[in-house]
Amino acid sequence: MTKEVLTDKTIKLNESFQTKEEAIRYVGALLRDNGYVNDEYIGKMLEREELTSTFMGNFVAIPHGTEDAKKAVKETGISVVTVPEGVDFGGGNTVKLLIGIAGKGGEHLEVLSQIAIVCSEEENIDTILEAENEQEIINLFNEVN
Template sequence: MGILDMFSKKDDEQEEKEESTILTKDLIRLNLDPMDKEEAIKLAGQLLVDNGYVEEEYVEGMLEREGTVSTYMGNGVAIPHGTNEAKQYIKETGISLLQFPEGIDFGDGDVCRLLIGIAGQGDDHMEILQNLATVCQDEDTTEELMTTSDKELIMEQLI
């Protein structure tokens, strides 16, 4: 059972199918070229917009949050998310994942290789942050997420 199982939603007609709607292949971008952190946050947010998880305004909330406090968690991972005020623009809980093998500058000497954008309704937000932080503390798992070209593997690790 993966860490995000509590957010998985089953299709009523296919009980055996356990595909999460919080993270799909459409929300994952691998082997991206370096860009500045604002562009990366916008891309993570835009994936959530394009897939119906949030309204455009939520992306601005993600950038505002980053402007007040860095969402870099350590171990090459950043987890940008919107401000409390931006929560009103969340339609459904979801995460996006961007992989930067060469890393991107997150300021203060921090290099992000894995950026996970979060949009969590209600209490989902804190639970997702805690669960992702736990997974990303494991250096072997994190390294695998940062280097794989297999979206299925990423989903298996996080779901």
């Protein structure tokens, strides 16, 4: 991987959204604006959400593109957005932590594995939600490497 997968520029703390579509667009825009994906990828993230919810439980959603979105990925990247008030993802599911992912080639499996390790511990999710700066989140993800 030539680029950092997670940087302080792809982490936003204490955001607020009215809808899951707004939240997914925001997470995707962080990936786009930092050179990980092109604009088409955001639409593919919304398409994925229509097919099946990216809500994973424990207040976490992992928005990502559909299978055919791979051509819109320039570099593997992650965006992390905390939403303390939560955003409704339907079905009574509230999301407070959004982790947008874009994987180049087979790298998305490695990224998903790392996210799964971090998010499998409720205390890690609490640490992310209570983070006072982006570096705390970067440090947490680096610990599981």
